[in-house]
Amino acid sequence: MELLTLQQLQQAGQALSLPFQLEVPGREALVCEEVYRHLPGKRLAFRAHWGGVTVLVKLFFQRKYFDRERAGLKAMVAAGVPCPKEVWSLVDEGGGYFLATEFLDDAVSLQACYQGLSVDQLKQLLRDALVLVGQLHRAGWMQADIHLDNFMLSRGVLNAIDGGGIEPLNSPLKNLGLFFAQMTPDYDELVPEVIEAYGEAAFSLEAILSSITRMREWRIKHYLAKTTRSCSQFDVVKSSDVFVVMVRARASERLRRLMAEPEIAVGQAQFLKRGNTATVMKVSGDGGDWVLKRYNIKSFWHGLSRCFRPSRAWISWKSAHRLELLGIATPSPLAMRENRTGPLRREAYLATESAVGDNLHAWLLKQSDSQVPAWLGHEVSRLFDILWCSKVSHGDMKATNLIVTGEQLQVIDLDAVRWHRFEQTFVRAYRRDLQRFMDNWQGKTWQHFEQLLTPFAQRVGVTFINKKV
Numbered sequence: 001m002e003l004l005t006l007q008q009l010q011q012a013g014q015a016l017s018l019p020f021q022l023e024v025p026g027r028e029a030l031v032c033e034e035v036y037r038h039l040p041g042k043r044l045a046f047r048a049h050w051g052g053v054t055v056l057v058k059l060f061f062q063r064k065y066f067d068r069e070r071a072g073l074k075a076m077v078a079a080g081v082p083c084p085k086e087v088w089s090l091v092d093e094g095g096g097y098f099l100a101t102e103f104l105d106d107a108v109s110l111q112a113c114y115q116g117l118s119v120d121q122l123k124q125l126l127r128d129a130l131v132l133v134g135q136l137h138r139a140g141w142m143q144a145d146i147h148l149d150n151f152m153l154s155r156g157v158l159n160a161i162d163g164g165g166i167e168p169l170n171s172p173l174k175n176l177g178l179f180f181a182q183m184t185p186d187y188d189e190l191v192p193e194v195i196e197a198y199g200e201a202a203f204s205l206e207a208i209l210s211s212i213t214r215m216r217e218w219r220i221k222h223y224l225a226k227t228t229r230s231c232s233q234f235d236v237v238k239s240s241d242v243f244v245v246m247v248r249a250r251a252s253e254r255l256r257r258l259m260a261e262p263e264i265a266v267g268q269a270q271f272l273k274r275g276n277t278a279t280v281m282k283v284s285g286d287g288g289d290w291v292l293k294r295y296n297i298k299s300f301w302h303g304l305s306r307c308f309r310p311s312r313a314w315i316s317w318k319s320a321h322r323l324e325l326l327g328i329a330t331p332s333p334l335a336m337r338e339n340r341t342g343p344l345r346r347e348a349y350l351a352t353e354s355a356v357g358d359n360l361h362a363w364l365l366k367q368s369d370s371q372v373p374a375w376l377g378h379e380v381s382r383l384f385d386i387l388w389c390s391k392v393s394h395g396d397m398k399a400t401n402l403i404v405t406g407e408q409l410q411v412i413d414l415d416a417v418r419w420h421r422f423e424q425t426f427v428r429a430y431r432r433d434l435q436r437f438m439d440n441w442q443g444k445t446w447q448h449f450e451q452l453l454t455p456f457a458q459r460v461g462v463t464f465i466n467k468k469v
Helices: 006-011 063-078 110-116 120-139 174-182 185-198 203-225 253-260 260-270 300-306 312-326 360-366 376-389 421-439 443-459
Strands: 002-004 020-022 028-041 044-050 053-060 086-091 097-102 141-143 151-154 157-160 166-168 236-240 243-249 270-274 279-282 288-297 333-341 344-353 404-405 410-412
Touching: 002 006, 002 421, 006 270, 028 053, 053 063, 063 097, 063 166, 097 421, 110 120, 110 151, 110 157, 120 141, 120 157, 120 174, 120 185, 141 174, 141 260, 157 203, 174 203, 185 203, 185 376, 203 376, 253 260, 253 344, 260 279, 260 288, 288 312, 312 333, 312 344, 344 421, 360 404, 376 410, 376 443, 421 443
Parallel strands: 002 020
Antiparallel strands: 020 028, 028 044, 044 053, 053 097, 086 097, 141 166, 151 157, 236 243, 243 333, 270 279, 279 288, 288 344, 333 344, 404 410
């Protein structure tokens, strides 16, 4: 097992070989068994064995973050909020600040489990979390960057973690909205049934729901900004003639080669679509197939019209991450490349996981039963409901852009996806999405979807017309 010094660890990059030992001045060496978060040169959170027990160690390389973490834990304890207790702490003259807390056995975060729970189980956990949020607020504190990973269920008790995020209470309504905004919009209907656990507050249900909508969009924009810069989740390589971004956890050697020389892969690929503006190919990936989409420049004038604005690959990259945060299924985005001449953008490429299944039109034709199954009706209804709540339009809702995978509907072809700031432009785009979806169908299928989507059509004043009669 490798023995690292504090200085070696501070200079280490993202990749750390586990397990390793870490020298701790005046104490026995820590055996690091699992890393939970690593910001190179800034901080490291890991599970370690020390003194015959398992502890969670947070190692900081700046004093202010160490002090903030300890102060936050003390504030939670004073507010009566269950949280991991401090076991020991150490300030090293070499610039390392150690804080060891008790390790929560068999802990699972609210983020990791909320989508797999029954409605009643989730309601109870949300009530438990809101009790903790209310306790913090009434004590004058809040989790500034509140999210579901900061609530850990261990041995039947919900604990709050991350003392570094505890700050003086600023806007309780905004903080409450940010808590619920961590879940996808279809869970907003649970808010009226669990909010009483927060305790007495001068907020109306309408104000809370409005705050959730605002904070969800704030959260999405904050995350999307990270998707085009180097950070713990994304790896960016750029020069005067190319911009490449990859999901760091998926940035294998194969994916790096694909983004470095995409035209070599094009020559060996299976073509799914040959178009003037876009070419879609299936390429061999790690343990399966990927889809590579090349956005072409048709002519000098076409290139001139596109060179000053984000490419369609860029738009699709951001849109895929937006849809994932909203709970709309889409093939996972892996990497994106733009060819550039200085600030001018040229051809672009997008690599995603491959959507396995038939498009919705082909899938329905294969069914022996002419009726639309209940799960599919729910998926279609949920899709249009989330688009409505999030002010997002797809822009090309034809059946070939909806892929049936198991009992899930995946949305593809995202370069026309838009988030709308203004109500009027959104309503127009939403109408077009509804009508374009209905234009795919005829007969009993059209009648079924008409009945299903009429409540959505009434919101925007649309009367469906069957154009295939």
